[in-house]
Amino acid sequence: MAKHFKISLGMRDLAELQKLHSSKWLRYPGDVLPMHVAEMDFEVDPGVRAMLTEMVANSDLGYLGPIPEAAEAFVGFAQRHWGWTPDAAQVRMTTDVGVGVVEVIRALSKTGDKVIVTSPVYHSFYMWLDELKLTIVDVPLLPEDNEWILDLAGIEAQFAAGARFILLSSPHNPVGRIHTLAELTAIAELSNKYNAYVVVDEIWAPLVFGEQKFVPYLSIPAAQRRGIVVTSSSKAFSLAGLKAAIIVTQNQEMFEELNAMPEANHWRASLLGGFAMAKCFNDGDKWLAETMAKLDHNRKLVKELLAKYLPAAKYVIPESTYLAWIDVSCLGLGDSASDLLIENNKVAFNPGTEFGDQFGAYIRLNFATSPEIIEEGIKRLAS
Numbered sequence: 001m002a003k004h005f006k007i008s009l010g011m012r013d014l015a016e017l018q019k020l021h022s023s024k025w026l027r028y029p030g031d032v033l034p035m036h037v038a039e040m041d042f043e044v045d046p047g048v049r050a051m052l053t054e055m056v057a058n059s060d061l062g063y064l065g066p067i068p069e070a071a072e073a074f075v076g077f078a079q080r081h082w083g084w085t086p087d088a089a090q091v092r093m094t095t096d097v098g099v100g101v102v103e104v105i106r107a108l109s110k111t112g113d114k115v116i117v118t119s120p121v122y123h124s125f126y127m128w129l130d131e132l133k134l135t136i137v138d139v140p141l142l143p144e145d146n147e148w149i150l151d152l153a154g155i156e157a158q159f160a161a162g163a164r165f166i167l168l169s170s171p172h173n174p175v176g177r178i179h180t181l182a183e184l185t186a187i188a189e190l191s192n193k194y195n196a197y198v199v200v201d202e203i204w205a206p207l208v209f210g211e212q213k214f215v216p217y218l219s220i221p222a223a224q225r226r227g228i229v230v231t232s233s234s235k236a237f238s239l240a241g242l243k244a245a246i247i248v249t250q251n252q253e254m255f256e257e258l259n260a261m262p263e264a265n266h267w268r269a270s271l272l273g274g275f276a277m278a279k280c281f282n283d284g285d286k287w288l289a290e291t292m293a294k295l296d297h298n299r300k301l302v303k304e305l306l307a308k309y310l311p312a313a314k315y316v317i318p319e320s321t322y323l324a325w326i327d328v329s330c331l332g333l334g335d336s337a338s339d340l341l342i343e344n345n346k347v348a349f350n351p352g353t354e355f356g357d358q359f360g361a362y363i364r365l366n367f368a369t370s371p372e373i374i375e376e377g378i379k380r381l382a383s
């Protein structure tokens with residue numbers, strides 16, 4: 001495993017990881033290798049850890065007050081990474097991306113409204129929309145040449161039939177694809193034509209591989225009238241437990257419409273999370289670049305290891321995220337593949353059906369871990 005060594009630096013071994021308190025490490029018995037929930041196994045950026053340690057040491061753990069630093073840091077990050085300068089005055093805090101999306105849609109919808117999702121898509125979207133008692137309308141991505149593109153004609157048909165929202169994951173969890181400028185511009189134009197809201201979850205946006213270009217939805221002028229982005233540093237910098245995210249608009253009318261959200265949205269974010277987000281967006285570029293190098297290695301390693309241990313599996317190297325969306329129909333395990341793999345092979349992946357009923361052929365594997373753990377996971381998958 002010599003070639004794995006350098007890339008494993010900053011990684012903890014399995015025994016250390018098993019002492020962690022997060023859902024990833026507590027959900028299954030200790031003999032199951034967890035490769036499901038989207039948390040990284042890497043150590044958090046040392047600068048962020050030092051800041052948090054100091055806050056804890058100073059008993060600096062009160063409520064979150066005004067935090068212009070978070071909006072300003074996001075603007076700086078957007079400029080450096082995407083060449084886009086959002087208006088910081090239209091960035092608001094919220095607890096996490098889940099709460100942000102729910103509160104945005106709650107403020108703009110009434111019970112039963114139709115919301116378009118594009119399966120296979122992040123499983124919590126279904127939960128959030130159920131919580132709001134909204135009607136989910138699925139317009140699946142088109143898996144053309146393994147590209148998983150938006151079905152614009154299908155989306156237009158649903159807007160024409162009365163859907164009032166579309167909820168997008170961009171970059172897309174679980175397929176790891178980045179919607180193109182042309183696709184997103186088309187969505188923006190449709191939303192204007194049909195007076196529909198476009199809510200875009202951009203939590204994965206900092207995790208885009210070098211050769212790719214991420215398009216922030218609100219950088220498209222046509223998107224600004226009816227578009228709302230919810231995002232955070234929590235996924236890219238592995239801080240999900242800290243609870244802080246932002247809701248971004250870029251149109252004054254849209255911003256004011258969202259004044260219908262409870263003011264408490266802000267106060268329900270955590271102090272540690274808010275300041276950690278500002279720190280990541282301001283000073284996290286070096287750590288992020290190192291992390292992307294590891295993830296770049298790992299996304300290709302998954303391909304090599306599947307070719308070695310399970311050549312009939314189908315996997316397209318993602319453009320973003322640390323998620324491998326793998327067609328394992330070759331195992332002949334049907335929709336229960338992931339349950340059987342946990343029980344018999346002691347390895348946990350997300351079942352494809354979480355992302356849409358028709359995706360039982362797939363599993364989702366989290367490769368934000370060491371090459372050794374990835375190899376062990378894929379061996380268990382294939383055994």
Ligand SMILES: Cc1ncc(COP(=O)(O)O)c(C=O)c1O
Binds near residue numbers: 038099201234
């Ligand atoms: C697309 C997407 N949105 C949101 C989340 C969760 O974000 P938060 O913990 O801020 O609610 C995840 C977590 O994996 C995700 O993949």
